[in-house]
Amino acid sequence: MKRSHAGAFLAVCALSLALGAATPARKAAPGLTPERVHFTFEGLAKGVRGEARPALPLPPEPEPGFGAEPANVRFRFDGDKVSDYVTSAERQVVVYPAPAFRELFVKAGQGKGNPVDVLSALLKKGSPAVRGEIPILPPADAAQVLKARVRLLPFHGGRGFAFVTAYAQDDVPVANDALFYTFQGLTDDGRYWVAVYYPVSTPVLPKTVQDSPEMKDMKAFDAHFKTYLQKTIRALEDPRTVYAPDLAKLDAMVRSIEIR
Numbered sequence: 001m002k003r004s005h006a007g008a009f010l011a012v013c014a015l016s017l018a019l020g021a022a023t024p025a026r027k028a029a030p031g032l033t034p035e036r037v038h039f040t041f042e043g044l045a046k047g048v049r050g051e052a053r054p055a056l057p058l059p060p061e062p063e064p065g066f067g068a069e070p071a072n073v074r075f076r077f078d079g080d081k082v083s084d085y086v087t088s089a090e091r092q093v094v095v096y097p098a099p100a101f102r103e104l105f106v107k108a109g110q111g112k113g114n115p116v117d118v119l120s121a122l123l124k125k126g127s128p129a130v131r132g133e134i135p136i137l138p139p140a141d142a143a144q145v146l147k148a149r150v151r152l153l154p155f156h157g158g159r160g161f162a163f164v165t166a167y168a169q170d171d172v173p174v175a176n177d178a179l180f181y182t183f184q185g186l187t188d189d190g191r192y193w194v195a196v197y198y199p200v201s202t203p204v205l206p207k208t209v210q211d212s213p214e215m216k217d218m219k220a221f222d223a224h225f226k227t228y229l230q231k232t233i234r235a236l237e238d239p240r241t242v243y244a245p246d247l248a249k250l251d252a253m254v255r256s257i258e259i260r
Contacts, residue, residue: 002106030150030191032259034073037095040256043249044198045077055100056085062108065141071101086138088167088180088197095259096137098193113137116193119186121157128152133160136184137195143169145174146229148236153183153251155194156258160185162234162251164200164243170224173212175230175231176201181247184256192259204235243260 032048043050058068067085079092086094098116098237099122105114115135122130133144150163166178183196193241206212214221214228223226235241 020255023032023045031073032073032095033256034075034096036260037073037075037093038256038258038260039075039253040094041253044245044253048075048077048093050075058104058108062110062123064110065139066104066108067138068108069138070104071099072096075102084196086195088136088140088182089199091198092196093253093257094137094197096193096195098190101193103111110122116186119160119189119193122161123152123186126152128161129184129226130161134163134184136182137193138168146233146236149247150231151251153184153185153254153256157189158185158187158192158194160194160254162247162254164247173206173208173214173221173228175206175209175212177208179191179205180182181192181250183250187259192208194256194259196250198245200245200247200250202241202243203234203243204238205232 012042014066028190033052037050053069053074055071055073056067056069059066062068067087073095074082074086075093081093082090082092086092102111102114102116105111115137115224122134126206130147130150134147136148145168146167147163150161153160153162161181162181162183164179164181168173168178179200181195181196181198181200185194186192188193201207209215217229
């Protein structure tokens with residue numbers, strides 16, 4: 001297996017990991033650093049690189065997707081180039097200080113129903129059957145079009161929701177270029193929010209929106225959008241539907257996450 005740590009590219013053997021697991025856990029360093037975050041990524045990458053990222057302050061007039069973040073830690077896969085701002089289109093694992101992110105929503109006048117409180121309440125219910133949107137961080141300036149394969153997954157010292165989803169600002173067909181796996185979770189002590197983003201694809205969806213047969217008659221598509229979504233979700237939920245990469249590998253990575 002492979003394990004990320006120390007913010008550098010690593011490809012270590014299973015024996016060294018087994019020896020590392022037998023070593024007493026280090027005392028938690030003050031502050032959040034890449035060295036404190038550990039996880040395996042077997043079958044998903046040859047290596048990962050961790051980085052400590054500075055806070056992004058609130059803009060003068062914050063909007064719903066206000067673009068601000070507290071200082072955080074992010075891991076990128078292999079040599080992936082990633083945007084300065086975390087997006088669902090890029091493979092990455094991000095750890096945020098949850099109280100600091102919550103405070104940003106409060107300062108932006110969006111304290112009521114903020115993602116940290118909403119996710120905490122959903123986790124207390126302890127059910128993967130979530131009717132509305134499952135919140136993500138950073139917040140998206142778009143709507144959660146659908147969610148499928150929702151699982152309640154534990155990781156070391158916390159738990160959260162893993163699911164396949166897509167976001168859009170308009171009613172458009174769902175395609176592989178917008179589909180991604182995500183995990184959104186909290187540590188049991190409420191100190192950290194763990195976000196995982198990893199684009200996925202499946203043969204049951206077209207490659208792009210433009211490849212979708214629904215694009216040939218958008219008037220009919222708009223009139224039957226709910227039916228289309230229900231049909232698409234059923235296809236994504238079908239146990240025979242395969243994903244690339246395998247969702248089981250992504251779930252395994254999530255379960256291995258540990259903040260020391």
